[in-house]
Amino acid sequence: MRRFTRTLVAAALAATVVAGTAGWASGSSQQPVTGAPVGTDAWRAAGLPDPERMTSGQTAAYFRSLSPQRQRELAAAHPTVVGNLDGAPLALRYAANARSAGARFAGQQVLAYDPRGRGQAVLVFGDLARAAHVAVIVPGSDIDAGNLGPLSRKADALLAATGGRTAVVAWAGYTTPVGVGLDAATGDLAEAGAARLTRFTEGLTAVGAAEPSVFCHSYGSVVCGLAARGLKAKDLVVLGSPGMRADNAAALGTSARVWAAKDPTDWIDRVPFVEVAGLGHGTDPTAPEFGARVIDAGDALGHDGYFAPGTTSLRTFAAITEGVAR
Structure with missing residues (x-):
């Protein structure tokens, strides 16, 4: 009975706390485009x-x-x-x-633009047609066509960290949650986003672009977890993740290398890593039992600091993108 009570409490917490980039603000319900x-x-x-x-x-x-x-x-x-x-x-x-x-x-360079709802957009940094290495960054909550600044800065930072030798795609191609609420605690928006992300990576293959490393931040890692089985990617990297809706890396069903990062000051660590009755997103991807390759993010600060210039995490992301990380 005590274990059942703890599970119910954890599920209730998941409904209000799970992954978003807006901190502890309440969220509003969104309809996926x-x-x-x-x-x-x-x-x-x-x-x-x-x-x-x-x-x-x-x-x-x-x-x-x-x-x-x-x-x-x-x-x-x-x-x-x-x-x-x-x-x-x-x-x-x-x-x-x-x-x-x-x-x-x-x-x-705008690779996709959809004005419906809050708006979706996909921006390309670098020469996607010719780059030998490509990264795609999938954001979490509050990112849309009218608020691309945080995502664009991450893409700029990763491009700079590779010395401009890659192409980086800022993929705001799905309806993200607003703040932290039920949308962020459930998988509905992620399921819709996963289908769009899978098709996007298939499109890269179809035009001869390099197979990407996909970096998934916060709620974006839920999108990537649900997309993983069909995703055309050589690496799947999650950071500040509330879970990927999988018990372990093997359950993702992907041949991509799976990596995970979480810095010690990230508030996501206070999220209960459970999935009960559709609430929460499951196992912490940085936990040993998940089986991902854990990235040192000890000098990143907070939930949004993984791409900060000079951090170990950003250097590792660059090495992953260029295919030299092991």
Whole structure:
């Protein structure tokens, strides 16, 4: 009976404390943005292939069958579709999103932009088409198209730590929780995000980009845990994680190397690492029984300090991205 009571208490705590980047603020319920890109009805009406019926590989093959002139015509006529099609040529997506996003991301390489809800965006730092090594950063709570600064700074820091030799993708491509509330304590938003992340990495493969190392912060690690089985990645790195909805690394079902970091000052350590009746996200990925490769994060500060310049964690992230960490 005492153990059952402790479990109920832990579950109640998980409902209010689990992973987010906004600290201890309460959260509000979010509806995930899913489905075909904005403008798909007009695309279909023009007799073009249904985006929801094509894999990323089929999308890539379709665009390869078109002349460069026809590709540009489609990007001009249907920018919100072309800009969000995983498997479409990278340069074409950048051009389409420059048109649909307007001045909002002036001068940046925007690989995806969806204005629905709070907005989603995917930014690229470096030359994704030619880089031998690629990193994708998946954020936690409160990141959206209107609040990309914290995620962009992480991407900038990782790019600098590799000496600019890589490409880094800031992937705000899912509906994140707002603050800390039931959304952050449950897996609904993560499930929707996992499907989008999986398709995104498939799209990278389809256009010939290097297989990425995927870095998953806070609630983003829940997304990555649920996506792991289908994720096209060589490394899966979680930091400040509330759990990955898996008992151990083997249960993730991935061939990627699994890494985990948690600094001693991170408030995430006060989260009960349980999963009961859909609340909480399970085992601490840095626990020995989980079986991940643990990254030294002793000089990172707080929940958001893992990418701080000069930290051991950032140096290790750079080594992982470049394939030299063991």
